[in-house]
Amino acid sequence: MNDVAQLEAYRPELTGYCYRMLGSAFDAEDAVQDAMVRAWRGFDGFDGRSALRSWLYRITTNVCLTMLSSAQRRVRPMDLGPAGSGRATDAGEPRPDEIWVGPVPDSRVLPERADPAEVVAGRESIRLAFVAALQHLPPRQRAVLILRDVLAWSASEVAELLDTSVASVNSVLQRARATIAAADLGADVHRPLDEEQRALLARYVRAFEAYDLEALTTLLHEDATLSMPPLPLWLSGRDEIAVWMGGTGGGCQGSRLIPVAANGVPAFGQYRPGAGGIGHDPWALIVLDISGGRIAGVSNFLDTARLFPLFGLPNHLD
Incomplete structure (x- = not known):
């Protein structure tokens, strides 16, 4: 296996690591590409004293920490304020893409494994709620928690990667x-x-x-939530969601759904009827959370110009 092939074999798991660190599929791919270029340039100097995987994670972690040093913490609409009303006629001004925790295709961040337990653990650790919770941690705490609790590194391995002590790693992990x-x-x-x-x-x-x-409505939990990034409005409760869908959200009538896999949970590309009644045009990427046999959360991501190509969804349905 040549140098590039050796490095590329680690791309999916490194992308998953960066996505958890950064909260954005696009930032994660940029970070991994940067790390790969650095690794390729320095491959001749890799002395083999540590495993190739550890060496790549050290490079990738440094890239992520540098990016996070100047980045705003990413959030979900629920982090910005209380739930709104389903009778609202205005969902608010769209906020910049850089503030939102975004979705990610499973195929980009979950390497295929034979062990079903690892597959389940991988899905758990890329769920929107978990990734959003990670964003509340300082960057180094975030790295320690992911390396220890998601990737199952030992405290000594993490300490070596971060140039710190085992005691420090254990203390940071406890707080995280x-x-x-x-x-x-x-x-x-x-x-x-x-x-x-x-x-x-x-x-x-x-x-x-x-x-x-x-x-x-019968499929929703009583306290289900609906959000629509980049719009700040979010709703809580199936009654409020039903009011919204029957009123301001009524333009979704006649939509078609195409299944995809995002964040370890079910997701769909939503297409609304096209202008002039010709076909269907992209409207949202819907990511669902399921709990106890009902839908507990609906996240509608409206940035279809970037998200639909990322998920391999067509730009029009005839």
Whole structure:
């Protein structure tokens, strides 16, 4: 295997690491590309005293820490203020892309593994709620938590990577765990072969495409949330969501949904009827959280110009 091929074999897991660190699929790909270039240029000087994987993670971590030193913390609409009203006629002015925790395709960040337990753990650690919670941690705490609790590195390995002591790593990890434990991460892991989840998703697609709001409402948790980045408005409660969908959100009637996999959970590309009734045009990437057999969260990401190509979705449906 040549030098480039050796490095490229690590791209998916490094992209997943950077996505958790940075909260953006686009920033993650930029960070990994930067790290790969640095590694390729310095490959001849790699002396083999550490494993190639550890060496790459050291380079990648430094790239992420540098990017985070000048970046604003990424958030979800729920972090900006209280829930709004489903009767609102204005969802607010769009906020800059740089402030939002964004979605990521599973295929970019979850290397295929034979161990089902590792697949489940990987899906858990890229869920929107978990990645958003990570953004509340200082950058080095973030790195320690991901390396120790997500990637299962030893304290000594993390200490060597960060040029610090094992005692310091353990102290930082304890503080990071306390912050994450206080976050609301309640949702089920997506299991594509789970018959109950498949049936729920099938009912969701039928109800949404028929725009049957009564049927849709029965699929939602009583305290379900709806958000629409880059718009700051978010809603809490199935009644508020139903009011919004029947009013301001009524333009979604006649939509079609194309399934994709995002953040370890079910997701769909939503296409609304095109201008003049010709076909369907991109409207949102819908990412669902499921809990207890119902939908607990609906995140509608409206930046389709960038997200649909990232997820391999067409720019028009005939």
